Amino acid sequence: MRSGATRRTATVVAGRYRLLDQVGSGGMGSVWRAYDVRTRRHVAVKVLGQHGAAVLARFVREQAIRVRHPHVVAPHGWAAEDDLVVLAMDLVSGGSVADLVREHGPLDAGTAGLLLEQLLLGLAAVHGAGLVHRDVKPANLLLEATGDGPPHLRIGDFGVAAPVADRRFTTVPGAIGTDGYMAPEQARGALPEPTQDLYAVGRVALQMVTGLPPSRQREVPSHPLRPLVERLLVEDPAQRLATADAALRLLRRLPLPAPEGPRVPDRLGPPPPARRTPRSRARDRGADRAVDWGGWAAVVGLVTVVVACLCLLLGWRP
Structure with a gap:
């Protein structure tokens, strides 16, 4: 990982995002901390891996998400240059709910309730925008680095999100989501619905x-949150709670x-110093006004490929 970070340190994508260090990986590629030379702040960027049809389809879905909410992390920009295509979003440095449970085991009822409230608030905004996330799981529930303060959850990774009940983004009988967290009807290839x-x-x-992953979960234990959990895990979607x-x-x-939960530290630490050359400094100064025609050519090429992929995915014929 560190060698990859070293290679990317001097890379500025489309004259805007300077890649600093790799902070994670996902289904579409790697996740990097970057410096936005236009807004002069640090952001997270997803760097696409191999640009196959499936990866580009996920890119098209995710870059189109424009949900603005305190408990949602959605892309706020994208850029392309040569072989690099990136999605930019807020940098969230406290890890995820998966990290919290893995390190501390079962959470106290107050902390679990607070995190669930924030998750449901975020999902209400997502569903209100006409979207279904389809991959709600602890690893996609990011945490701000709040230290000793209350945790602050943000829903991330919208790579498989889809419009409600939209056949174009569902493959039957294939299931889209993560085993163990998918609703039974979602695992059978049902159209996207918020109840999933x-x-x-x-x-x-x-x-x-419980501290247990779905593969080891059994009945719902006696717990203050039991009435909610039982209503959410009803197998028949018609009998499940209908809305966030x-x-x-x-x-x-x-x-x-009251929440008693563990602190949420900054897991990323300070950003590494960028190795800046006279050329990179000049590009930074001109980022707001310069037109990078090479970058625009790459964008046009990417859009052409994306349109072609959509035609294949949706069955359109030019």
């Missing part, structure tokens, strides 16, 4: 309070104690 995300919330909640707002109302009626 709510089932996943139930699995996440059970993992928070309904789940929120039930959650807020439960007698939960």
Whole structure:
């Protein structure tokens, strides 16, 4: 990882994003901390891996997400230059709920309830925008580095998100999501519906309070959150809680104690110093006004490929 970070240190994509160090990886490629020379702040960027049809389809979906909410991390820009294609989003440095549970085991009822409330608030915004996330799981629930303060959750990774009940983004009988967190009907290839995300919330909640992944989860234990978890894990979607707002109302009626949970540290640390050359400094100064025609050519090429991929995926004929 460090050797890769060294190779990318001097890379500025499309005259805007200077890649600093790799901080993770995902289904589409690697995730990097970067410096946005236009806004002069640090951001996270996803660097696409091999640009096959499936990766480009995920890119098209994710870059189109424009949900702005305190508990959502959605892309706020993208750029392309030569063989590099990146998505830019807020940098979240506290790890994920998966890290929290792996390191500390079951969370206290108050902390689990607070995280679930924030998750449901974020999902209400996502569903209100007409989207289904389809991959709600602890690894995609990012945490701000709040130290000794209350945790702050943000939903990330919208690579497989889709419009509600949209056949164009669903492959039958293939299942889209992560085993163990998918609702039964989602695993059978059903059209995207918000209740599928709510089932996943139930699995996440059970993992928070037991410390166990879905493969080891059994019945819901006696717990202050049990009434909510049971209503979320109903196999029949028609009997499951129908909306994130309904789940929120039930959650807020439960007698939960105050959060006692573990602190959420900054897992990334300070950014590494960028190795800047006279050329890179000149590019930084001109980023707001210079037109990088090479970058635009790459963008045009990418759009052409994306359109072709969409035609293949959606069955269109030029």
